Amino acid sequence: MSFSVFLAGFSLGISLILAIGAQNAFVLKQGLKQQHVFVVCLICALSDAILITLGVAGFGVVVQKYPFIEQLARYLGAAFLFFYSALSFKSALTTDHALQAQGKEVGSLLAATLTCLAFTWLNPHVYLDTIILLGSISTQYEGQQVAFGLGAIFGSFVFFFSLGYGAKLLIPVFKKTKAWKVLELIIGFVMAALGVSLLV
Numbered sequence: 001m002s003f004s005v006f007l008a009g010f011s012l013g014i015s016l017i018l019a020i021g022a023q024n025a026f027v028l029k030q031g032l033k034q035q036h037v038f039v040v041c042l043i044c045a046l047s048d049a050i051l052i053t054l055g056v057a058g059f060g061v062v063v064q065k066y067p068f069i070e071q072l073a074r075y076l077g078a079a080f081l082f083f084y085s086a087l088s089f090k091s092a093l094t095t096d097h098a099l100q101a102q103g104k105e106v107g108s109l110l111a112a113t114l115t116c117l118a119f120t121w122l123n124p125h126v127y128l129d130t131i132i133l134l135g136s137i138s139t140q141y142e143g144q145q146v147a148f149g150l151g152a153i154f155g156s157f158v159f160f161f162s163l164g165y166g167a168k169l170l171i172p173v174f175k176k177t178k179a180w181k182v183l184e185l186i187i188g189f190v191m192a193a194l195g196v197s198l199l200v
Contacts, residue, residue, distance in 0.1 A: 009151025031167025055135025081195035088188035
């Protein structure tokens, strides 16, 4: 296995998920609350692993042939983003909550899991980035697609677990109610903007 090809996949994989998006915002929020962080990070990384594998294996051709798959994800994803945006705005305007040093887990594991799956699989951009883009770029590495795919998958694991557990460093800031309200407002605007972008 070529290390340079692995590194190329790793670099591209991280660069594609580095931008602030709905999924990353959710992972950050769970990390700040210290709720189900491992499971959320694992779901995101494993989902990326599945999609990257499909892309490298050539499934991108199927998506291009049947564009309704991407369109379905687009509209369902937009609806979900608007719904979650509304929840964030409601929380920012009606709830006074700050992080406690030893905070109790309020959200259920099932709710966190389903929300994380929705953010991941109802986002059409994830299909474009992993299946289409990474899948097509992997063809440039004839005979080394596996190394490229493994690099991209490793990049996802590194990114999501770093984001989820690295959020701990920001906990002192978010012990203040005002900071949490600002975060909720930012997340609400990000989700709404992403929802609009999907429809436009």
